Amino acid sequence: MSKISQDPIRCRVVSQLDNLASRPGLLLLLFAGTYFIGFSLIASKSVVSNDELFTLYIARLPHFSDVWAALATGAEQTPPFFYAISRADLYLFGTSGLALRLPELLAFALMCACLFHIVTRRTSAVYGFLALLFPFMTTAFNFVAEARAYALVLAFSTFGLLCWIWACEGRNRVLALAGLATSLGAAISCHYYAVLSLFPLVVGEAVRSFRRKRFDVGVWVALGWSLSPLVLFLPLIQSARKFAPHFWSKPRWSSMAYFYDHFLLTSSAVPLLVIFLFVVAYGALRRSHADLIESPLRNRIPSYEVVAAVSFLLIPVVGVVLAKAAIGAFSDRYALPSVIGLSIIVAWGLYIALDGRLAIACGLALLFCGFLAIKEVQTLRRVVKTRSDQASTLAFLEEYANGNAPIVISGSTQYTELTYVAPQEMKRRLTYLVDPEMGLAYTGTNDIEQGLVEMKLWAGLNVQPYRAYISSGQKCYVYVVNYPAKYEWIVRALQSADWGLTLVRWQGNRILFLAAPGASARSADTVNPALANGR
Template sequence: MQAAVRRAPYARRSLAERIRNGFESHRLLFPAVFTVVYLIGAATMAASQMLWLDEIITAYIARLPHLDDIWAALARAADGNPPLFYVITRWSTSLFGNGSLALRLTEISGVWLLSLCLFGFVARRASVLAGALAALIPALTEVYVYSYEARPYGVVLGLFGLALLCWQCAGERRRKGALAGLTVSLAAALCCHYFAAFLWIPIACGEIVRSRERGGVDVPVWICLAAAAGPVLALRPLMSAIASFTFQVGRDSRYWANPSLWNLMNAYANLLRPLIIPAIVCLAVVAALWMIRPAHGRVEVSPLPLSETAVAVVLMLLPFVIFAVSRVTHGGFTLRYILPAVVGCAMVGAFVSHSLFQRRADVGLALLAVLFGFFCVFTAYRVISTRPSTPFQENKLLVD
């Protein structure tokens, strides 16, 4: 009799609720499936796409004989990135050969790491379904293009995703490892691209809100944020060289990356344009499900930490900060500099959707099915439509 009573609540659950609970019980299922599909698409594109000018510059600098030569080239403003990015690329090509896939392997890994960290960040606070949505959103935006481009943007995104996850864990019990991870990941991101300095802003804002929530300042976190900025001292000569070059070029009205309001709006639009159709389909599916079977009653939704919501919102607004700084300093402004805004969009979208999951499991599963379906379709299209290009090692321009 008692067993029947215990089974009764489970028996009354809908199929959608049981599937949702299955996802919660098997938390590694989605990351595993996502990894397979993502790697198939990204690796195919990386192996087949021809290198463009900036990637050729990456290849040349990474193949210089000694690390001192890389530093000397960057000191002459041969390229606008710190040396760690070229060192990582050098390791990749030395281990896996000079093919275009090996050259772009770190970027593939970076965007993959970002999606997994977003999954972990959101799933720990909301649900596995919400975490899955957060992981899928970057792969459905322009961020995916930078997963197979031999430039530092994919690497920086991955390191930032790791920093976010470590910052979240640092506010809980797992302190030592999380604090170390926060410091190392942010420092490494800064050593790959100078614009990673803007990534301190959302984390610092989130930490300020968290301090107000808890009524006290978490000194170790602030020490880690300060320590992560340490590489600036070593990179000052390179930063001075690239700043001087950028200032001269940026004052020319013909400079293609001049920060204008048109460029800002256009960058936002291009960044999220691939997500428009999936978003419309998601809204249509949600509306249809609500019309077919309206929700009854009220379900208490656990409030999300205000500090993490603040991080997401600041990330979405970060392009305006980057734009303002670029205007003042005569620096360049382009879409790839505002890629972290997608992280904020993914977090906000997942957190908002989580409030629907609490009331309707079928809505959550429908959203996941739509986004994952588009992800698979886009991946299949890229795999089928790409044509093999000349391998990197056979490109005489690069060999000579």
């Protein structure tokens, strides 16, 4: 085909993309449909995870004083406001998978809306659309439909950033300052590590104060006031600290690099990032000489706003330093608000690189939206398979764990998740043997063991002291997944106690033993998979 015949086609495509880019309502409607349909299905089909069961069991306690008492044990290190939100949600909508995760679903959408507004006001709607879509290219995606505090922290932190920008501009200043203090305070009241979200705003406001040669007292008071929940929750924080010495995720200096490598550059996003770089390069090569003039965007964004956005990327560094110096526990999800700054910077960078072109940006936005839809389908297939595997596990135990002997589940996560969905008769047999000292000796951590000791009081779990059970001499089945597993010590402990382990069934990664004191049995360490007739 000749170049002449190609030009009209290219012009029509560009015209259509320009037209779509100038209609933000359609773009937002496309996102809303993709987001809410996809994640509603994911939320409704997902297995309730071990962490989410902490949310559920504590949130449905009879009175809020019971919630406070449960948190005062230190076994759950999440502030009370998160449970106030969860209790209201359960009261209004019940305990279905979708209802349980509804606050997080709405919160993540709020974060996206704030990102859209922050970027749109400096560029155009299509670049705001790119900003709201970018978090789904990171593993922030995994926390959209999880009934934990992380999506709420993202929502409150992003809204706090927006309120700070409004306050700096003098827009509805009293409301903006109130929103700044309230939103950041709410974030901290949902997760203690949300205090890291103050860091970018403090740095940005410090730069603003330096440039203005005077302090904005209202902003500094609002930022300081947002820390007030920490005073109220100090007794709970002190209780939680007793779990820090043997926490499952200790802070390491390498945690900084791990975050940037694992959290912001996920393997699933690599193909899209390659396309993204190609589009940017294409846009740069198409610039005319006139386009090389400095982009007006650079003059529109105040320096303090740029500093704040960039400072979000330093949250993992600040978090690890804080954890090393004072807390003793750190997981990469605690630094999740870094995604806020990255999304804004990417959108601004695209606007500059593409000289504000609408058609290319709209094409890229549609690509991002397609990536989101594909990722949702992949996740939905995975969660459906996980639910099917859980049902298969229960069927496996029903078929091969004959009689009424207790079924000891070797992993705490498997135990809590299976107990939640098991039929009542099976639930009575499912058992977890707990011993914080032995857990520490075998695995190097015992916060999970200590947590289950407390959790059984809230959830009515059949968690029994390991030493007392061994002394009773009662035989039991032992269910193991992927033996040997790092955090599952029960098989090794039984062998050390001279209990015999007889292989009952080996099916895939599922292994079922019959354990009895002093029995003459094959050692679990020498089981040959070829001997297992279900293999």
